Amino acid sequence: MDSDDSCVLLFSYGTLQLESVQLASFGRLLHGQRDSMPGYKSVFIEITDPDVIAKSGTNQHPMVIRSGNPDDEVEGQLFHITPRELAAADAYEVGDYQRVEVALKSGRRAWVYVQAG
Numbered sequence: 001m002d003s004d005d006s007c008v009l010l011f012s013y014g015t016l017q018l019e020s021v022q023l024a025s026f027g028r029l030l031h032g033q034r035d036s037m038p039g040y041k042s043v044f045i046e047i048t049d050p051d052v053i054a055k056s057g058t059n060q061h062p063m064v065i066r067s068g069n070p071d072d073e074v075e076g077q078l079f080h081i082t083p084r085e086l087a088a089a090d091a092y093e094v095g096d097y098q099r100v101e102v103a104l105k106s107g108r109r110a111w112v113y114v115q116a117g
Helices: 019-026 050-056 083-092
Strands: 008-012 032-038 040-046 060-066 073-081 097-103 109-115
Parallel strands (some): 008 109
Antiparallel strands (some): 008 073
């Protein structure tokens, strides 16, 4: 990450953790910290975008949805990225997802892609 770029926190529970997706989307490997999203659960959806399938190697991608149950928790990685890399992540994610800011178990706030709508 360039020292001139400001830091953005991005939480990933899915394919943005894959080396192939990181290299294709950001041109580098990300180093993250374990964290989790309380009150959410994970489901799988079928992706049809050929570019996304090529980068991830699969058409089955996880998606988180708010469960309303504080005992539910989705684990993943918290990444420090640049605003430019956040835009690249936006371009990677298909229309089934929307980016929102959430509070993680660690108390940090981060961007994450959840079910759109």
